[in-house]
Amino acid sequence: MKKRYLATLLIILSVISVFIGASEVTLSAILNGDSHQLYILFVSRIPRLLSVCVTGIGMSICGLIMQQLTRNKFVSPTTAATMDFAKLGMLIAMVFFAGASLVHKMLFAFICSLFGTFLFMGIMKQVKFQNSLFIPLIGMMLGNVVNSITSFIAYQFDLVQNISSWAQGDFTNIMKGNYELLYLSIPLVVVAFLYANKFTIAGMGEDFSTNLGLNHKWIVNVGLTIVALITSVIIITIGSIPFIGLIVPNVVSMYLGDNLKHSLGHTALLGVVFLLICDVIGRLVIYPYEVSIGLTVGIIGSVIFLYMLMRRDSNASA
Template sequence: MRLWVLILAAIILSFISLFIGAIDIKPADLLDWDSQQAQIFLISRVPRLLAIILAGAGMSIAGLIMQSLSRNKFVSPTTAGTLDAAKLGILISILLFSQAAYMQKIIFSFVFAFAGTILFMQILDRIKFKDPVFVPLIGIMYGNILSSITTFFAYEGDLIQNINTWLMGSFMLIISGRYELLYVSVPAIILAYLYANKFTVAGMGEDFAKNLGLSYKAVLNLGLILVAIISTTVVLTVGVIPYLGLIVPNIVSIYMGDNLRKTIPHTIVLGVVFLLICDIIGRVVVYPYEIPVNVTVAVIGSLLFLIMLFRGRAYAK
């Protein structure tokens, strides 16, 4: 699939997304910038589109980095406990500081996401039998453990409602002033592209990377930092969006291979297209109401994930 086709699809879907919602807005309404429709367009529809673009691109790149560094196509922030660790960090910040400031939540979420991802990578290093399907199942169990710990402390601290809010990945509440944290993922994506070749070499194994004079640990830590930054910004702004970082890089690798320098642009645009499609479906199916995007992504993503699991099992045999 050519990149320009994906870009064209993203542009068309973006235009559709801007004019779908409970309040009917037509392009002609934007001619009067003082009208209610124009204000809604600027305050709600445009920020929502930007949030979808940033979240879709960011989570897709995070999944691509993790799959490259772990050398497993089934690893992503969803199946490695990264998102669950980020949620745990937010909860800890609230429990330690009753009136936790936004920056404290960011710091705790980032630290826990980074530490949780490193712990998962350490677990992978200790596994001798690295079956392509077995690894993500361990990651899912690991994530469930973190999620259970989060739920337990949330129950003890009477914060269950907050936990449910973090779990519900949705763009419904995105307005101007409530999505700008996602811009932090832009430098992370740029760094991912600049270090793409090093991530590709590191993905070939520690010994191979050292033989080429590459500092494997430094590249690994940089990749995990980028994943933690992206995951933190998405969880704090939108909530948990499952399977996005798992499905998109796999689709791209089918027709582009595993050279990150070549696959990153395709991964970014396809991630945006995939998330736009899921968001539009959620807004059209029950119009004028809306299904949270994590529901549509989970349904479509889980089906694709099962297909990949069966393909991976067949390939392993």
């Protein structure tokens, strides 16, 4: 799929997204300067569109970086417990620092998600049976353990409802003034583009990258820090959204290969397009109400994930 087709589809979906919602917004009213519809457009619809775009780019690139560094196509922030540790960090901030600002909560989420990601990488190095499906299963088991601890703490401090709100990502509350933290992920995406070639080399193994004069440990640390930061920002602003970081990089690699520098732009574009499609479907299926983006992505993503598994098994048997 060429970039121009993805870009065209992105523009079409963006226009559709802006004009969908419980409150009517029409092109003619906007051109005529209707103050009410202009207010809805700039306070709600455009911030929501920007949030979807930044989230789609961030999560898909996080998945691509993790898959490259771990050399495993089924590793992502969802399957490596990164998101689960980020939620634990947010809960710790809420319990022990009740008056903490959004930025402070993000810092707690970042510290915990970074620790969890490094813990997963450490466990992965100790596992001798390096099966492509076995490694993410370990990550999911680790994530479930962390989720259990998070739920236990939440029950003790009567914060179960807050935990439930993070379990399903949602764009319904995105409005001007409460989504701008997402912009922190933009410079991180730029850094990912600058380090693309180095991530590709680091993904070939420590010995290979060291022979080429690359500091393997430093590059891995940079990549995991980018992943942890972007994941933390998205968790605290939108919530948990599954599968994007898992399936989007895999789809891109099917037709473009594994060179991270070549596939990074395609991955970012496809991530936005996929999330926009899920968002539009979620807003139309029970219109004027809407289904949370986490549920929509979960259903569509699980179907695509099952297809990838069956395709992998058929290729292996062939």
